[in-house]
Each structure stands twice: as structure tokens, then as C-alpha cells.
Amino acid sequence: LAKYVYELHYSEFDTCSFIEDISRRCDEHFNGLVDLQKQLYDGISKTSPIQVHDVSMYTSKIETVLASRKVFLVLDDIDNLMQLNALLG
Incomplete structure (x- = not known):
């Protein structure tokens, strides 16, 4: 669903980013959050x-x-506030 919404609206913005599996990527890699950033x-x-x-x-x-x-951002599968704060401030 998140990817569908992104594909539907990304052309309406100056720039955009779709980042998926945020929770899993943070858990699996030591530098997962920095890689996402x-x-x-x-x-x-x-x-x-x-x-x-x-x-x-x-x-x-x-x-x-x-x-x-x-900017149009779709951040898929965030499971805690720390991840959101690190990505968006």
C-alpha cells in the first residue's frame, strides 16, 4: 500500500523518497539508521x-x-519514535 501511494503522488513534488523496511533494516545492521539517513x-x-x-x-x-x-516522503515500517526523529529531526 505504501509503495502504491508513493507511485500515485511522487510526481507532484519537487523531490521525493520512498524508504521501506525501516524497522528491519535498523535491527539487522549496526549502522542501519545511518544507512537509512x-x-x-x-x-x-x-x-x-x-x-x-x-x-x-x-x-x-x-x-x-x-x-x-x-518533499514527498514515504517512510514504511517505522516502529519507534527514535527512528522517526533520526530521519526527520
């Missing part, structure tokens, strides 16, 4: 990819992009 940032920013290894640094960069653009 990297995917989100690379998807919504119009700059070259960056290499950051700190959750708070990525959170700040993501907040900056979200404040300046019309």
Missing part, C-alpha cells in the same frame, strides 16, 4: 552524495533540505 539525504538533496557516519550530522543536513523544498 544516507539513502534519504541522497534521495532528497540535489547535491553530491556525502559521507557522514554520525546520526546527528545527517539529521541536521536532512532538516536543512526539508525546510527548503517541497
Whole structure:
């Protein structure tokens, strides 16, 4: 359902990102949250990819992009507030 909603509306926005299996990816990988942040940032920013290894640094960069653009995000399978806060600030 989440992917369907994304496909239906992504063209209406300046930039967009669909991130799935967030809970599983955070649990399975040591750097799962940073990897998700990297995917989100690379998807919504119009700059070259960056290499950051700190959750708070990525959170700040993501907040900056979200404040300046019309962004459509679908974040599938978030199961706790920490994951949401890390991704969106």
C-alpha cells in the first residue's frame, strides 16, 4: 500500500523518497539508521552524495533540505519514535 501511494503522488513534488523496511533494516545492521539517513539525504538533496557516519550530522543536513523544498516522503515500517526523529529531526 505504501509503495502504491508513493507511485500515485511522487510526481507532484519537487523531490521525493520512498524508504521501506525501516524497522528491519535498523535491527539487522549496526549502522542501519545511518544507512537509512544516507539513502534519504541522497534521495532528497540535489547535491553530491556525502559521507557522514554520525546520526546527528545527517539529521541536521536532512532538516536543512526539508525546510527548503517541497518533499514527498514515504517512510514504511517505522516502529519507534527514535527512528522517526533520526530521519526527520
